[in-house]
Amino acid sequence: MTGCNCENCELKALFFQNVSEKEFALLCDTRKERNYKKGETIIEQGAEIKEFSYLKTGLVKLYKHLDNGKNQIIKIAGPLDFINLLSIFSDRYFQYSVTALEDTTVCYVNIETIKEMVKKNGNFAFDLLRKMSRMTDEIINTTLEISRKNLRGRIAFVLLYFARSVYKNNTFELPVSRKEIAEFIEMTPENVIRILSEFRKDGIIRINGKEISITDEKRLSVIAELG
Amino acid sequence: MTGCNCENCELKALFFQNVSEKEFALLCDTRKERNYKKGETIIEQGAEIKEFSYLKTGLVKLYKHLDNGKNQIIKIAGPLDFINLLSIFSDRYFQYSVTALEDTTVCYVNIETIKEMVKKNGNFAFDLLRKMSRMTDEIINTTLEISRKNLRGRIAFVLLYFARSVYKNNTFELPVSRKEIAEFIEMTPENVIRILSEFRKDGIIRINGKEISITDEKRLSVIAELG
DNA sequence: CGCGGCTTTGATGTTCATCAAGTAAAGTGG
DNA sequence: CCACTTTACTTGATGAACATCAAAGCCGCG
Secondary structure: OEOOOOOOOHHHHHHOOOOOHHHHHHHHHHOEEEEEOOOOEEEOOOOEOOEEEEEEEOOEEEEEEOOOOOEEEEEEEOOOOEOOOOOOOOOOEOOOEEEEOOOEEEEEEEHHHHHHHHHHOHHHHHHHHHHHHHHHHHHHHHHHHHHOOOHHHHHHHHHHHHHHHHOOOOEEEOOOOHHHHHHHHOOOHHHHHHHHHHHHHOOOEEEEOOEEEEOOHHHHHHHHHHO | OEOOOOOOOHHHHHHOOOOOHHHHHHHHHHOEEEEEOOOOEEEOOOOEOOEEEEEEEOOEEEEEEOOOOOEEEEEEEOOOOEOOOOOOOOOOEOOOEEEEOOOEEEEEEEHHHHHHHHHHOHHHHHHHHHHHHHHHHHHHHHHHHHHOOOHHHHHHHHHHHHHHHHOOOOEEEOOOOHHHHHHHHOOOHHHHHHHHHHHHHOOOEEEEOOEEEEOOHHHHHHHHHHO
16 A cells, blocks of 8 residues: 555654655655554564654564574554664664564655655754654663563563553553563563462452453552562 | 864764854854763763763763662763763753763763754754664663673673773773672672682683783683673 | 464572672771 | 771672473464
8 A cells, every 4th residue: 555645644743743745745655554463574683674664553562583592572662653763774774573463554654765854854853863862762761670670570560561551451461472571571481470370369460361450550560669 | 171173173074074164163162171080970860951962082881870779880981972862852851870980071062052953954963863873772782682691691791892892902901890890781799709700710811900801702702692 | 183382380400689797998087 | 197987899608589491281273
């Protein structure tokens, strides 16, 4: 699906407020949109960066393939996130992969067009700098925060992350496997399960397969803080 | 010390190649330069960001003050590094402190001037985007890399970091205390010392107070890789 | 149906933080 | 310049936290 029906897209206002009509038309001409099923890979680590892409709807994981065959999840990204902003200006190739955790729609714009726009339109560049700065800030802070927590604190952290930041609800369907949680917060899948069970026995959460209900958010917050 | 004697500064070519004479003069007018002794604090976490600053000479640490009274070192920065690029576009206040590890010279330019330049000069903005992207890439990669190594691997990593990236020499004076190493690579000072002693006993390094000599770089590399 | 991957639980051992105690070094005030 | 205080460094002993290994049940999928 290509073409220019972005006029009414709610993202236009957010990302391209400082872009002229003419520039915007240029963007739209090269724009592509694609849907991905849960589990499909959107970006493969090592591939050449040809597009500038942002997430319209859905949920994805950004992760690195390590030498030992394991993966390390860097960030979980949702609507309105630029999913390839990380290395787009520093490298020709993707430093990480992106895979859909839920059905997802991605918009693609030609990367050279964006680069030209940065050079010609300083206000757009400024917006991009701010956006990028916020995103990397968040990744750095989250990574450091996780790494200094103990395992119980880490599990509490992810549960609250999904409840508060992603689903805005204390009951939700986990979009990731236990193993993926482990890859995100630096621990083993066995311990993810063990601690989830502990929380269940302690009456802090209810578990039904992938469905999680936080029943004692206060206690979970304390664990996340102190852990 | 203020004023405009930047014409011959080696940093001009690096950072401001896409800046016009007129813009450059504006930069220079508001420029300040300041020297810091080893141990002096350059930036205090929480302070308002009023300047755009970069390191001319020396070595500094960027670190966060944590709630429990401890510190966490995010990055060690050297010449040519923008020391406040991290949150400069995302926040009004510094998210971290910066302290000199060696005698250091810092150049300051008014932040509003830079922001105006970004908006007016797209090529300058593009340079800045690239620089920022590289810096945050490196921080994220380093943080993730450290967090998945065991303690021996982490110590090997920092020793090689100082030898290769900072001093370009296998013998060097450690610019940080054992405690600061611990704050950088997420472990306790006791274990930093213990593992340094192990490496000494194994004949991998020689230690004389703060002076370190790497005598078996190959073995140290293997430990850093596998750890 | 059977295979492989995800999940769960238990047992075991290693790694690491914590505590304690002592030495060395470096700054501080008289 | 010396006694004093503080801070950094070092080593050992101990226990807790965590990874690893093993085994079995579950589920989806070809």
